Every structure is written in structure tokens, then in C-alpha cells.
């Protein structure tokens with residue numbers, strides 16, 4: 001495994017272990033229609049602080065109906081996305097899968113709800129999923145695939161666990177010069193690539209909009225020693241992570257792929 005993949009994965013594991021606060025539900029860069037506009041999604045008050053992160057889920061889902069579907073989220077992190085989908089998209093079931101055992105523990109403790117049946121969390125690897133063939137109608141994958149040593153191995157697993165005609169809804173970032181490789185991996189997956197979009201400008205708008213709030217949370221929740229690394233990791237303004245998005249050196253993409261029906 002490259003140090004880059006290991007670095008991201010370790011960072012998420014350490015964060016889940018060290019910051020167990022239930023109110024931290026999402027770990028993505030967010031999506032905003034523009035710098036001045038956080039979007040008009042109708043959200044309950046409790047979800048309001050996570051509006052931009054939720055927008056990214058909605059943008060990834062892209063209007064695909066998940067109603068009465070069995071949904072798998074790979075890389076469910078702190079569970080905010082799986083919980084949101086279970087509460088707002090009326091699926092039959094949602095399983096959140098994550099490599100971080102600490103994140104899965106956190107989700108099982110804080111991100112389930114007796115009023116939302118069919119939502120559960122499993123520990124496991126995107127490249128060797130603990131599910132039988134043909135278990136799901138939709139796989140959701142938000143800002144997680146950059147951690148995987150082999151994206152082709154992940155896509156082969158997605159193809160295996162999806163039912164014929166099932167859908168993969170993916171969003172993630174790459175160094176811009178690695179985007180052609182990701183596109184080739186998607187095209188060579190045996191799934192049918194239906195749509196891709198470059199949403200970098202909207203992610204940058206979300207980063208700008210959420211900067212003050214995230215800066216305050218890092219200050220309040222993490223030890224001072226971790227602040228410089230976390231500012232970069234969270235792509236706060238002034239960090240190398242932010243500059244890479246803002247200058248176009250990093251690109252954020254969405255993609256929709258279908259499992260073949262024959």
C-alpha cells in the first residue's frame with residue numbers, strides 16, 4: 001500500500017478513535033451551489049449544521065430514486081450520510097461499511113434510531129466486502145475511494161454485490177493528473193459508466209462557506225498539536241489542501257455507473 005493511501009486511512013482511524021463526539025457526523029468537503037448559496041434542501045433543524053456535507057450526498061445521488069432499495073454505503077465514516085439516506089430517501093435498508101472499527105463502533109452507538117429500521121453498520125474492506133453476491137440495488141461511495149490501494153479491486157466488489165441493473169453513485173477527489181486513470185478504471189470496471197461531472201468549483205465554494213465553522217471545531221475538539229495537520233486535512237483556507245482544489249491541481253468528481261442486466 002502506498003504511503004498516500006495509508007496516510008489518509010490512518011488519519012480517519014485516528015480521528016474516529018480520538019474524537020468520539022456524536023455531533024461530528026460527516027467527514028467530507030461539502031457541496032455548495034455557489035459561495036453565497038448553501039442550497040435550499042429542506043432539512044430538520046438537527047441536520048442544519050451538516051447542510052453542505054448533506055448537499056454532497058444529494059449531488060452524488062443525483063436524483064436517482066433509492067425508495068424501497070437495498071443501499072450499501074462503502075466508507076460510511078461517522079455515519080451521518082447513511083443515517084441521512086435512511087431517514088430521507090425511504091430505502092428498504094441501508095448498510096454502512098467502513099474499514100475503521102472505531103468509526104463503526106461510533107455509528108452503532110450514535111447513528112442508529114429505533115424509528116429508522118433497516119439501518120446498520122458493518123466493519124469491512126471496500127476491496128473484500130463481507131456480503132454475498134447480488135445483495136444491493138445501490139452502492140453509495142462518498143469521498144472514500146482515494147484511500148483504496150486498488151480502485152479496480154473495489155469496483156470488482158461493487159459489481160459483485162450489486163444486483164443486475166443496480167447503481168454505483170460515487171464522489172471523490174484526485175490529483176488532476178490522476179483523473180484520466182480514475183476514468184479508465186471506471187470504464188474498465190465492467191459497470192456501465194452513465195455520467196461523470198467535475199464539481200470542483202462547488203466543493204471549493206463549500207470549503208469557503210464552511211471555513212469558519214470547521215476552524216472553530218478543530219480548535220475546540222482537537223489537541224493544539226494536531227491543528228496544523230487538521231487544517232490541511234480539512235482543506236481550510238490557507239492550507240495546501242485548499243490551494244490544490246482552488247488552483248485546479250485537485251479535481252472533485254461525481255460518477256454514476258450501472259451494473260449490467262445480462
Ligand SMILES: C[S@@+](CC[C@H](N)C(=O)[O-])C[C@H]1O[C@@H](n2cnc3c(N)ncnc32)[C@H](O)[C@@H]1O
Nearest residue numbers: 012026027028075077098099100125126144147
Ligand atoms: C473522508 S471519510 C468519508 C466518510 C463519509 N462518506 C462522509 O462523507 O462523511 C472516508 C472514509 O472511508 C473509509 N475507508 C478508507 N478505506 C476504506 C476501505 N478500504 N474500506 C472501507 N472504508 C474505507 C475511512 O475509514 C473513512 O471513514
